Amino acid sequence: MIIRSVTARVLLLATVWSAVALVVISIVITTLYRQSAERAFTDLLRAQLYNVINSVSIGDDNNIAGSPQLGDLRFSQPETGWYWIIEPLGTFASQPLSSSSLGASNIAVPTILKVPFNNRYERFYPATDAYENNVLVAETEVVLDGEGRAARFRVSGNLNVVEEDTAAFNRSLYIALVIFGVCSLVVNGAAILFGLRPLDEARRALEKVRRGQAERLEGEFPREIRPLAVETNALIESNRRIVERARMQVGNLAHSLKTPIAVLLNESRLLDKGHSELVRGQAEAMQGQVQSYLNRARIAAQRESLLARTEVEPVLERLVRVMRRLNPEKDFELIVAPGGLALAMEQQDVEETIGNLLENAARHSELAVTLTASTGEAPEGAEPGKKNWIEIIVEDDGPGLEPDEIKEAMKRGRRLDESKPGTGLGLSIVREITSEYQGQVELSRGVRGGLRARLVLPAVVKDAA
Structure with missing residues (x-):
């Protein structure tokens, strides 16, 4: 579907671009935040690991001794996923130590081939404890004395902390981005409408020219529109x-x-x-x-002139006034509704067209001639919606014409009543002028028995397109 409105096109493009940009920004920010949260979690486990290492030693009974206090109650609460474990290595025969949160369970240790140590002799790996908690384990091995006795130290933390923290951040981020996006669309829409206002002003100026209210485009236009x-x-x-x-x-x-x-x-x-x-x-x-x-x-x-314009009521009043003076014994009635009608024709052509019809009606009428002007529908064959139209009807109380006589009357130079003066050119001139303006003329028998001439002529468009 082709969008005809420039404003709608720009708003659509701005909306699509804003939506794409906000989605990309949200993905980038959430990814960076998750990576930062995971690094912070890893650093926390590393710090807790070395706190455990610094809190133990080999006692007099040749067993590992110590009571690490990590300042976190989760290491003392069961099934939390926060544990510390100390296990002797090699020939070092000592009882292992663990946090009270671990209870009697343990966490499986992967092989070094599967998860090798880094250059700091540390390794981090995910695991699942006996309570189905997803945990991240920080591990290292330390020699405890000069005799080479060593132990494996492990500290684990529940990964749900990272997930919950990331989810809370994402919720706040999405709310902020939605508010920002809506505000951006409102601001963009206002900016676009304000930026395109000169085009609307140019349209109104051109409309004044079309209505005949101005002879040229007037106003201060921006640099981009001034050449137009x-x-x-x-x-x-x-x-x-x-x-x-x-x-x-x-x-x-x-x-x-x-x-x-x-x-x-x-x-x-x-x-x-x-x-x-x-x-x-x-x-x-x-x-x-x-x-x-x-x-x-x-x-x-x-x-094709943009300036062709004739006010209907003054012209018709002048024509009726002349006909009353020339035919004082007959009654001429003029009805124009609504007021302010204007034809998109030259005044000379309007006067010649209506004047011929009035002269013909006055010649053949008995006592009265009625002239009516009002808004009308487009003539048959006209392209709909392109113009406004005015309907003008001239009706007399004379003998009228039969359908076959109407066809003859429209021919150039044909006179059906030789007893009346005339050249026989009046109705053909009306038809030619009307046709040149893409209008329509119809002859029929009126309600009073006389001839009814109906003209449909182009009107000046008053409403903005």
């Missing part, structure tokens, strides 16, 4: 220049073609009736085609 902001501002400026250049070229072309077409229309009046109608019809068709393709070129240049 500079390049984005350069792209916006380039986009603006392209739009202005396209507008200028469209205007120039329209101006250069307007005069020749007007001349053709004027000259057509001087011809005989048959030729006049032919020339005039072709000139008007050429004029319509030129205007149509000029509109397409202009819209294509504007459609």
Whole structure:
């Protein structure tokens, strides 16, 4: 699964790295502590061993004599695993001595081949006593007098002491590492969110540009993000220049073609009736085609602009006001809900599209025309989630159209009612402009029997992506 969020990626990597690091640290520390505890245990046994050696001698009865006092009660308590043992070697005929904790039992002695002495003539080996205690034995052999009489000295300690000490240390270590890990994740998360805040500020600045609230990215950005902001501002400026250049070229072309077409229309009046109608019809068709393709070129240049924005309510109020003035005998009702709707279109295209629908409705209505604007669903075939949409409905109380008449009405230059003035281009212009903005136009019979024109047009995205 691909993680799309940079914050989530960094937090995930930081979490994984922290977890791995803490596990490795815990293993290293526990290993080092166990080794240290085992060395300390060995040193303790060595010290006790030499205390025993220094506490005995050969008495007058030629037996080993002495009473080692090691300062540890465990050597006097039975079954503790803490023992000291003194055994005569060779021809030295003496009674062995042992601590009271050993009782009548003994600890097996491994051969020298199995556990050799070190350079200090000591050896340490694990063993199990008669009470199933795991013990570590420290052993050495010492000559007790000038006659060469020697004895084996052994001191053992219970290895459970090392295990318990290590386990207690591990518990404390794990608790400390967990607390440290959690605190580190919180601090890392806060640091990452704080470090990525400039990206969020850049996103908000770009959102303002998209909404039309600003013309460029504004704000103080860190050194790493500043080049991105500079390049984005350069792209916006380039986009603006392209739009202005396209507008200028469209205007120039329209101006250069307007005069020749007007001349053709004027000259057509001087011809005989048959030729006049032919020339005039072709000139008007050429004029319509030129205007149509000029509109397409202009819209294509504007459609990709980040700054295309038109407030819906003021434009519709102005259009309705004009229609009321031109048609005082008819009632025009305007409903815009919710307020603050904005189309991602140039104002000229909005006015031409809605104006054509209102003019057509006013021409064929009996008494009333209703204009409604609201948020709407994406048109059929649009990619979901990419844009917001606004639905605009123009409905009249006229005779309306049948389904087959609706198809004819959408064709360029087709007029179903020759008794009314017009060119037959209005609905086709609406369809072309709507299509260029990737919107949709639908004609149907309204609830009052008249024509119902429904437009679905792209809206300015107001919420952050």
